[in-house]
Amino acid sequence: MEDHEILDTENLNELIRIRLEKLSNLIASGKDPFAITSYDKTHSSKDIINGFESLEGQTVQIAGRILSRRMMGKASFAHIMDFEGQLQIYLKIDELGEDAYEEWKKLDIGDIIGVSGKVFKTHKGEVSVNAKSVLLLAKSLLPLPEKWHGLKDNDLRYRQRYVDLIANPEVKQAFITRYKIIKAIRSYLDDNGFIEVETPILSTLAGGASARPFITHHNTLDLSMYMRIAPELYLKRLIVGGFERVYELGRMFRNEGMDIKHNPEFTMMELYQAYTDLDGMIDITQNIFEAVRKAVGAGESITYQGTQISLKAPWKRMSMAEAVKQYAGVDINAMDEKQAKAKAKEMGIALDKGKDSKGFILYEMFDNFVEDKLIDPTFITDYPVEVSPLAKRKQGTEVTHRFELFMYGREMGNAFAELNDPADQKSRFLAQAKLKELGDDEAQPYDEDYVTALEYGLPPTGGLGLGIDRMVMLFTDSISIRDVILYPTMKPKK
Template sequence: MSDSSSSTRDELRAARLEKVQQLQAIAMNPYAYKWEVSHHTAELQDKYKDIAAGEEVEDHVSIAGRILARRVFGKLAFFSLQDETGTIQLYLDKKLINAGMPDFEGAFNHLKKLTDVGDIIGVKGIIKRTEKGELSVKVSEFAMLTKSLLPLPDKWHGLTDIEKRYRQRYVDLIINPAVRETFRCRAKITAAIRRYLEDKDFLEIETPVLQGEAGGAEARPFITHHNTLDMPLYLRIATELHLKRLVVGGFERVFEMGRIFRNEGVSTKHNPEFTSIEVYQAYGDYHDMMDLTEDLIRTLAKDIIGTVKLPYGEAIVDVGSAWRRETMQNLVKDATGVDFLAFDDFDTAVKAAEDAGVGVPEKVNSIGQLLNEAFEQKVEETLIQPTFVTEYPVEVSPLAKPHRDKPGLTERFELFVVGRELANGFSELTDPIDQRERLEAQAAKKAAGDVEACDVDEDFVTALEYGMPPTVGLGIGIDRLVMLLTNSESIRDVIAFPLLKTQNKSQSEDE
C-alpha cells in the first residue's frame, strides 16, 4: 500500500472513530450486546420470491448483517445488507423510521450520517418488493450493532491480492461469497464423511497429537519440548500407529479425522498443517478398502455437490463410473517402455531408467525405489481420472503387508485424481518380526541423515506382539478431497487460515 493510500485509510479510520463518539453521545451503543434475529436473508428471498413489484406484506421480520452498499436520496435511502446466507435490500424511509424510533430524535438522520459500509446493524420492518422488483425489508427500526473502523476493499475490485486474501481471511469471507460457500461445503463434506463411516459401524476415537515417537509415515516432524516432564515430543505426522493399537485392543472398525503436522515445503498441494482421516477395519484387505474409498467419494459427490461429474480446472472428473485399478509396474511400463521388476541387476535398471528420461537421486538404492521414482516422475501427473495404483514396492511401504503372491511388493494402493495423490491404503503388516525389521531399516536411514525416516516405536511393536487381526487401513487427505469437490486450485483456498510467512512490521503497515 502506498503512503497516500495508508494516509487515506488512517483518515477514514479517524472519521469512523469520531462517529463512535457521536453514537455514544446519543446513547446508541456502537458495540451492542444482542439482537433478536427472526429470519436470515436467504430465507426471506425464498419465502417471498413470488410477491409482485410494488406489493407489501405485513409480516414483521427482524434481521441483522453487514452493510455492503449505501445509496442515500434525501428522505429515502437504500442499503444492501449481507448476513451469513446472502443479501437483501433495506428500504429506509425517513418518516417511517422517525415514527418507529421516537426515543431517538432524528433517527433517520443518524442512520444516514453515522453508518458506513462495513457496519453491522440490526433492523426490524415488513416485506416490500419495490417498483423496480427488488425484494426489500421496509425498515421501521434499526440499531447499530458493531461500528466498523476500517473500510472494506472497493466493491468493484474486491480483495484481489492472493497473499492478502489468505492473510486477512476474514475480509476475504466478507467480500467473496464464493469463499464462504467453499468453507460451508467443506463443513458439509467432513460431516458427511463421519455419517458415512458411522453408518458402517466405524467408531471415531481421538489419539494423541503430542507423541514420543513420530511414526506412521515418512515425513519430517515438528519437534517441541515438555517442560515439566523434561522430554522432547513430536507433533504427530500420522494417526496410524495409535489407531492400530486400538485394533489390537479389540476395536474392529475405528477412524479419526484430525490435524496432522509435517515440517515440509509449502505449495499449492502442501500445507505443513493439514487434515486427514485414517480408517482401520479388522478382517478386511486392501480390496475392501478400495471399494469403500470409491463408494465414499462417489457418495460425497452425489449428496454434497449434486453430480458425479466434477469440473476441475479444464477437466471433468467422472467419479460415477468404475474407477481404474492398475499396478505401478504396468503404469510405469506403459509410460517408459521399461519393466523395472524384470531386472535382477540394480545398475542395469538405473541405466534403463536414465535412458527413459528418469532422474535417479542418490538416495535411490534399490529397484523398488527406482520403480517408485519412475512412477512419480513419469506417471503421477498424467492420472486425471480416478485411478487406484496398486502393488507398491516394499522399500517404500514400511507398514504394508507383503503381497501374498508377488515377492518384493506389498498389498498397497494409492488413489490419484487430477495428478495428485488423494488417498493411501494397504493391508496392514501384522507380523511383529517383519515390522521390527522394517522399522529398524527406517531407523538406519534416519541415523544416516534422512530427516523423513522414523525411529523404532517399541511400544507399537510390543502391541503387535500381542496380536493384531488381519486389518486394512486407509488415509485420505481431507484438504485435497475438498479441493477436488469444490474445484479449488490451491490447498490454501480450502484451509481457512493457512500457514504464511510472518510479516515484519513495515510489510504489515504497507498493507
C-alpha cells in the same frame, strides 16, 4: 467520495479518523454500539427471499453488515449481508423519523446493524424490507476493500480471511462445501459401524508416515515431543485391543514444503477395519467419494480446472510397474538392479544414499514420470516393500498389498492391507532406522511398543487414509490448498 473509489493511504487514514470520531460521538451521546449484547433476529435474508409469499406485509427483524447504499434525499436503499446472503432495505425519513434518519446517514459501509420493518417487493421486483427502525450493533472502524473488484490480493486474503469472506462471498461457499464433505464422510462411516476415536497429537515418536515432524519440548518431563504426522500406529493398537472398525478425522502436521498441494497443517481421515483386505478398502474409498459427491450435489462427471473427471465406479486399477511401463516406457520387471540403476541415471533420476534398490528406483520413476498423468480416479497398487514399511508383503514378492488413489495427477488417498507380522515389522523398522542414520529425515523411527502390540496379535486388517483438503479442492474446483483451509500457514510479515 463514492464508496467504491479506491483509497490511497492518505485518504484511508482520514476515513479511519472520521470513523473513530463518529464512534466517540456515539459513546458521548450514550449510544455506544459495543455495549449492546444481543439482537432478536427473527429471519435471515434467505428466509425472507425464499418465503416472500408468506412473509409479505409481515414485520421482521434482520441483522447484517452494510455492503452498499444509495442516498436519495429523504429516502435511501441499502443492502446488508448476513450468513445466508444479501437483502435490500428501504428507508424513508417520514417512517424512521428525522432524528433516526440523520443517525442512519452517519453510518458507514461495513457497519453491522439490526433492522426492523415490513417485507415488501419493489417496483423492480426485488424483495426488500421497509425499515421502521435501525439499530447500530457494531461500528466498523476500517473501510472494506473496494467493493467492485473485491479483495484480490491472495496474500492479504489468506492473512485476513475475515475480510476475504466479506469481500468475496463465494469464498464462504467453499467452506460450506467443506463442512458438507466432512459431515458426509462421518455419516457414511458411522452408518457402517465405524467408531470415531481420538489419538495423541503430541507423542515421543513421530511414526505412521514418511514425513519430517515438528519438534516441541515438554518442560515438566524435560523431553522432546513431536506433533503427529499420522495417527496410524495408535489406531492399529486399538484394533489389537479389540476394536474392529475405528476412524479419526483431524489435523496432521508435517514440517515440509509449501505449495498449492501442501500446507504444514492439514486434515486427514484414517480408518482401520479388522478382517478385511485391500479390496475392502477400495470399496470403502469409492463409497466415501460417492457419498460426498451426492452430499455436495455433484454429478458422476465433474470439471476440475477445466478438465473432466469421471467419478463413476468402478475405478481403474493398475500396478506401479504397469503404470511405469505404460506411461514412462520402462519395463523394470525385465531388468536386474544394475540395469535399473543405469536406466534411472539415463532418465535423470538422482538416487539418495541407501535408496538405490529396484524398489526405490521404481518409485522414483513413478513419482517423476507417471503421477501427473493420472487424471481419472486410478488405484495404483503393488508398491515396493522399501517404500511401504507398514504394509503387508505379497507372498514371495518384493511388493506390498498397498494402493494409492490418484486424481488429476495428485495423490488423494493411501491404503494398506496392514502388516501384522511382528518380526517383519521389526525388520522394516530397522531398515528405516538405517535410512535415518544415512540422513533421511523422513524415515520412520523404531517403535518398540508398536512391535509389542503386534506380538499380542493384530487380526488381518485394512487401513485407509484420505486427504480431506485435496478432496475439498476437487469438489470446489480450487486450485490451491490455501483456498480450502480457513487459516493457511503464512510467513509472518516483516
